[in-house]
Amino acid sequence: MSVDMQHLAINFIALTDSGEHKAHYRDDLIGNGPAVATLVEQLHLAYNGKPAKGYASFNAEKSDRVVNALADWQAEQSNFLGFAKATTDALVVELSQHQLPETGYLLLAHYRYLASEFLLVCLLGSKDHFELSDQLELATSRHLDIGRMQLAARVDLTEYAVNAAKGNYISFIRGRAGRKVADFFLDFLGCDEGTDARVNSQKVLSSVEEYLGAAEFANEEKTAARRQVFDYCEERAKAGQEVVLAELSAVIDPEQENGFLHYCAEQQLEVAEQFPVEVKELKKLVKFNGAGGGLSLSFDEKLLGERVQYDVKTDTLVIKGTPPNLRDQLQRFTQGYSSFDQS
Structure with a gap:
């Protein structure tokens, strides 16, 4: 995988001693080169790897x-450097209005x-790394903290140019700080949130299960189909692409490529022809997991009915064969730790 880097601009936003935001502008763009291409590729991968995203479209009135x-x-009435400066100015205004300490x-x-x-816009922090020379002299260097990317959005410029009316050509990271930060970043870009990828994912889950039942798939066929659906959706999400319903239909039932497609239409399931998904939500296709009351469990869907039995009436799980490390702990506890060699 590689990206074709076109332009990269970097500006810095700081807080003054009086608590006001101030932008420091770079006089020119970052020059193209292998290191820059690698950086943009890392940004692309880090962004795609974020599990919880929202989708939006521009609203000029906002x-x-x-x-x-x-x-x-x-x-072409301005260059990319001018666009970067105007965007930085807009972010400074928004930060000041929301009274957020982000820098x-x-x-x-x-x-x-x-x-x-694509156009990726992100506000990154930095972290200091320590280095030692051959003479054991200590020095520090400042690195961009790509791994903690939280304030970021990406515009699909191709989709925006050819199909703006559809919306959802802007994606953004919801982040862990709650809606306030997400709202601030949407306000900065002038966006309204659109399609909810989590809702789409839940719709896929229910629609696929309905189809597998209606088409009378055998249990092992259901397990294989669920895994294929998850793998396909995960691959699309990691590539920053939407799920295509026609492709999903062929993945679910290769022998009847349009089977799921026709089923959705006949049952009026209202599944869009193309839509974003949230991989975290789709993991329910292939794995059961839950935690509460001091108990945490996780196991593959294919084990249910085989090594794992569930009794609905008594709400009881019976597990045949435990993981070696868990089995060792249980045996040590029940038989007494003193009976084992502690060396």
């Missing part, structure tokens, strides 16, 4: 600063991946 700057750049490096990466063109 805020036109970024929308207008993007339109000027795409119309960091604002990266705007324009790149191509597969058949699509």
Whole structure:
């Protein structure tokens, strides 16, 4: 996998001693080169790897600063550096209005991946690393903290150009800080949230299960189909692409490629032809897990009915064959630790 890097701009947003946000601008773009291409690829992979994303589209009435700057750049009335400065200015205004203490490096990466063109906007923090020279002299270097990317959004510029009316050409990381941060980033970009990937995923789960039952799949066929559905959706999500219903139909039932497609139409299940999904939600297709009351359990779906038996009436699980490390702990506890060699 590789991305075709086009432009990369980096500006820095800091807090002054009086608590006001101030932008520090780089005078030119980051030059193209292998290291820069690797950085953009890491940003792309880190963003795709975030499990919880929302989807949105521009609303010029909400805020036109970024929308207008993007339109000027795409119309070649300004260059990418000018677009980056205008976007940074818009973020400073939004941070001040929301009275948030967020600071960091604002990266705007324009790149191509597969058949699509993307614009990734992210605010990253940094962390200091320590280095030792051959003479054991200590030095520090500052690194971008890509692993903790939380404030980020990506515009599918290709989809925006050819199918803006559909919406959902902007994705963003929901993050762990709750809706307040997500709302602030949407306000900064001038977006309204659209399709909920989690709801789409739940709809896929229920629709697939309905079809497997209606088509009278055998138990082992159901297990194989669920795994194929999950693998396909996970691959699409990691590539930053939406699930295509026609492709999903062929994955579920290769012998009847349009079987699931026709079933959704006949049952009026309202599954879109193309939609984003949330991989975390789809894991329920292939794995059971839960925790509470001091108990934590997780096992593959294919084990239910074989090594794992569930009695609905008594709400009881019977597990045949425990993992070696758990078995060792249980045996030591029940037989007394002193009876084992502790060496």
